Amino acid sequence: xxxxxxxxxxxxxxxxxxxxxxxxxxxxxxxxxxxxxxxxxxxxxxxxxxxxxxxxxxxxxxxxxxxxxxxxxxxxxxxxxxxxxxxxxxxxxxxxxxxxxxxxxxxxxxxxxxxxxxxxxxxxxxxxxxxxxxxxxxxxxxxxxxxxxxxxxxxxxxxxxxxxxxxxxxxxxxxxxxxxxxxxxxxxxxxxxxxxxxxxxxxxx
Numbered sequence: 001x002x003x004x005x006x007x008x009x010x011x012x013x014x015x016x017x018x019x020x021x022x023x024x025x026x027x028x029x030x031x032x033x034x035x036x037x038x039x040x041x042x043x044x045x046x047x048x049x050x051x052x053x054x055x056x057x058x059x060x061x062x063x064x065x066x067x068x069x070x071x072x073x074x075x076x077x078x079x080x081x082x083x084x085x086x087x088x089x090x091x092x093x094x095x096x097x098x099x100x101x102x103x104x105x106x107x108x109x110x111x112x113x114x115x116x117x118x119x120x121x122x123x124x125x126x127x128x129x130x131x132x133x134x135x136x137x138x139x140x141x142x143x144x145x146x147x148x149x150x151x152x153x154x155x156x157x158x159x160x161x162x163x164x165x166x167x168x169x170x171x172x173x174x175x176x177x178x179x180x181x182x183x184x185x186x187x188x189x190x191x192x193x194x195x196x197x198x199x200x201x202x203x204x205x
Contacts, residue, residue: 031057031076031079032079032080032081034053034054034057034058035054035076035077035078035079035080035083036080036081036082036083037050037051037053037054038054038055038057038058038076038077038080039077039080039082039083039090039093039094039097041054041055042055042058042097042101043093043097043156043158043159043160043161044159044160044161045160045161045162046160057076058073058076058077058101059102061073061076070098070099073098074094074095074098077094077097077098078094088158089157089158090158092156093156093158093159095152096149096152096153096156096159097153097159099149099152099153100149100150100152100153100154101153103147103149103150104146104147104149104150104153104154104163104164105164105178106164106175106176106177106178109142109146109150109164109176110142110175110176113142113143113145113146113176114140114141114142114143115140115141115142115143115170116138116139116140116141117138117139117140117141117170117171118136118137118138118139119136119137119139119171120134120135120136120137121134121135121136121137122134141170141171141174142170142174142175142176143170144166144169144170144174146164150164162178162179162180163179164176164177164178164179165177165178165179165182167182167185167186167189168186168189168193172189172193173189173192173193174189
């Protein structure tokens, strides 16, 4: 369903990408054309070679502050006349792209979604506190939740994206992987982290 909806919003932009002509007799060139192509290319995980110029232009916009980078990228996408079509909710799509594109893939999430957690580690005989030596250990984990801007980007009616999925658990080396790799990576994680068997079950016989 989302692919069909995306084709609707892409129809007008695609004319710009393919021939450079759209919106009456006006001919789009330069940044205006690249902006229209970027909106279409950043709405999908399917990015043919024709997307390279517009994506290079978009991701080439960088400033010292993230907020300045996002503002400049928004201004760039808004150079496309289609971006202002409120009847098709295009301003919402542009905002979702600005906030999420390049910031919601598995590699990025694994870098920025890091948190410090603590766990109790005990050694020695497990039959009682007297025979154990325990301490609290701090470790780094990758959060299994995503920022709201990723939810908006992935869930926009006009995007058709290969979203990232979380493999494993935060407590046991969990991480984000592309959706296309999820089944393989989850199986690999389960093999490396089999369910823990109950310790000293023989005591209950």
